[in-house]
Amino acid sequence: MRKVEEFMRTRGLEVGDLVRITKVEGNGRIYLEGLVMPPYELSPGETLTIKLDNGYNVGILIDAIESVEVLRKGGERDRASFREVLPKRKGLPNVTILGTGGTIASRIDYKTGAVHPAFTAEELAKAVPEVFEIANLTPKLIMNILSEDMKPTYWIKIAKEVAKALNGGEDGVVIAHGTDTMGYSAAALSFLLRGLNKPVVLVGAQRSSDRPSSDSAMNLTCAVKMATSDVAEVMVVMHGETGDTYCLAHRGTKVRKMHTSRRDAFRSINDVPIAKIWKEEIEFLRSDYRKRREGEVIVDDKMEEKVAILKIYPGISGELLDFLVEAGYKGVVIEGTGLGHVPQEFIPHVQRAVEEGVAVCVTSQCLYGRVNLNVYSNGRKLLKAGAIPCEDMLPETAYVKLMWVLGHTNDLEEVRRMMLTNYAGEITPYTRPDVYLR
């Protein structure tokens, strides 16, 4: 226990108590009055934080505190309650919002400074009223994780919730997702949801929803708009540029987070986004998307989790691949250099992996462009060793796809056939000139 927790416990202090502190300062004493605040998570815990009457927080060195007088116990704060679901408006489409963690909207307790996620329909309606003019929203929190903690079993869980909503008559589904691994989840859902008949939109925020400048509300609005469109695909909808002007809908298998923090971090790679979205309208940038249709969506949830991504770099040792083979991995996606190359010394290790029945797929760490193993001799040798070149697929998409493919077959020829079959727009037939770095 840190000093601050110990101090609060022995003095009987609770968060929210109004206290008067006498503190030794040099040769004198000073007095401070304020509300006891929760200790900061990552600090060494040598200080007690109080909120002064003017709203500011300050930390007080516990060793210098002479006495604490509780002027008023904090007691229970008024708790607001919000309705989970709101009555549906006739004539509007119905959209389910699945929450996976993070916050679309939040409430700030200006008294304590605490920020609470807001996810009931009523809270959303208060925070982003305009979105309820587009559709009747049913929010549903299905998990509460940070997106870096996402894993394949969760993808399946999300896919099942999506199918349940769509097959239950909803017109579209929006998935609120942390941005770190949103690209992976979008790719995974693209393969897991077979016979998709309605829009499935992943959305997130790059700036927290407690701040007035958050991108969250606009992204949500555009995502809901897209969920009412006639695109029966898995998409990611996020800001199109740094300004709050428009959003882009990216195809789930072709999208990647390309910036650590910008609002427009998500980009379509090697492909054109499906649409530009404003609150009022959708401008389609292509017409070859899968259209809304009748029928039922099926969750094809067989996935092999023993798959890894291996990035090639100068000096890489073949031992790494050997290790994966020995650890029982069934598939490896290589992020090769340039056109998809690996060092010459590495090639025998690939050959050995293939001989052991491990599927070795090749993508490029360039991200942009298509792999081609016929141009240089090392490429040709890699092909001969049995590697599967994955066209213009993103490494992350190839990784998710390989898990899904290996869930269905162990036969390497069948794996090759499936990896090179376009299931969800993950492979484009030819490389357009206008899709590089934009």
Add this chain to the structure above:
Amino acid sequence: MGASGALGRVNYEEIGLMVGLEIHRQLDTFKLFSPVPSELTEKVDFTFERRLRPTMSELGEIDPAALEEFKKGKKYVYEGNYELSDLVYMDEEPPRGPDREALEAALQIAYLLKATPVDEVHFMRKIVIDGSNVSGFQRTAIIAMNGKVDTPWGSVGIPTICLEEDACRIVERREKEVIYRIDRLGIPLVEISTTPDIHHPEQAKVVAKYIGDALRATKKVKRGLGTIRQDLNVSIRGGARVEIKGVQELDMIPLIIEREVERQLNLLKIRDELRERGVKPNDIREEFYDVTEIFRDTGSKIIARTLKKGGKVLAIKLPKFRGLIGKEIQPGRRLGTEMADRAKKYVKGIFHIDELPNYGIREEEVEAVVERLGLGKEDAFVLVASEEETAKKALREVLKRAREAIEGVPEETRRALPDGNTQYMRPLPGKARMYPETDIPPIFISPEEKEMIKSSLPELPQERVERYVREYKIDKSLAETLVNDERDELFEELVEKGVKPSLVASVLVVVLKGLKKEVPIENITDNHIREAFELYLDGKIAKEAFEEIFKELAKRPEKSAAQVAEEKGLTLLSEEEVERIIEEVIQANIEVIKAKGMGAMGMIMGRAMAKLRGRADGKLVSSLVRKKIQELS
């Protein structure tokens, strides 16, 4: 000293004057949360557009007015520059820092003002949704508490010293959007507020000066226009707290306070008179009278123009206000001026009965309005000519101000005007909405760090003046001017380079001040001055050339000192050239010299210097002249 004007001398104690100061000053460091140079620039490379959404409180409440603004589609356009903008201040990257130099400067200031630094600094997010902060909040933290300034009138407390981010510069305000420049955003500001324990206008100046001195002592504050912002909170007993923003000059502080006192006393007199006449706020009703017909053939150009465009003339009744709207409350400003200031949001101006007939409006028109509104002899009217809905909005503001006049002095934020008067700006801000800035871990300030800063505090300006007199043997008044005009750092730098202290001081003080009346000397930068002194040290110019060089630089600041010296022929001539020119003078006056011998020295010197002033050292000239005359006689 007492307030001026009709009030005569005011006993400030008797009227219960209370003044508090809030001083903001920019620090000359990197930006507070990103190592970007904190420089302003006129270069705009890109813009981006944002909207700010009001945030929801714990209980799910959203400020309805703010939400309404948002729904109307209010947007903010930010202008940026590639070299001096960064993602942190575009709210596209989490904050870094804080800048250690800024933090240390704030701690020094704290100790100079006898305040106690906190043990751990917690940065907060203060919600600001007028667009001036890209993120929608300003980051701010208390650095120290419980300081004080001692004055002859008594001690004034400094409850808090904060370190915070400056906001964007406003470029243009349009109906649906506001244009901001982001270069100023994030420049560290030290905010010092005092308790309202200032009870005399002159005392406020003393306190502001003392705080300003402590700030400057750190040598970490920015200088020049806009780098310091002084706000005054003024109230008198029975009056109200009025926040006056944008006081630039120290010397204006007493006058502004005196004028505010005058204003509040006069508003209280108006209130008393209105109460005497028996009018209540509820008597002022929102009834608009369309009096357009009365003005069909008006001589007022403003009204005629409005009517031509299809506008209307609307009138409201202000019962019992006759004679009071026109009453002066500050020199040149009336209650009517305050009403007009409020209406300014919508229309250019208003007309009220106390100033009419005038502005082309005739007696008959005034009478017709009086009759139409059924006004008694104590009742007043206010007219607005505009498109109908706009006119109504403007008149609603007037009605509101009239109701407030019955209550007394309204609490509000006012803007300081150059003449010492003030003008309505906006209502007083509500209580700040703050929550912790979780992206910046609290900063622990150890007792050792505190001790270190405390033991190496910079010299205060008064101490510096004394040192200059002692060390450099310059006149005390010169030393004071150097320090007060913030030329002291430059002074020391130039002395360090080897210029005689008395020369530096006289150029920086006497020469520059002398030019003040003729040219805009604020255009002369420290670099200009440095260059000029370098030319002097290199023997390229004479000390007599400074004046001429600075005069030109003030007018053409884009030039360099060397350029000006060259163009104006102020560079020193070589000894041979000097000798040649003297020879010419001698030859031209050869008869006189032959006649008077050394007696001609004064005249020849005069003629030679006329040609050589600023281009040759006087001593050299005189020795050459002497030599030549001796040779001839």
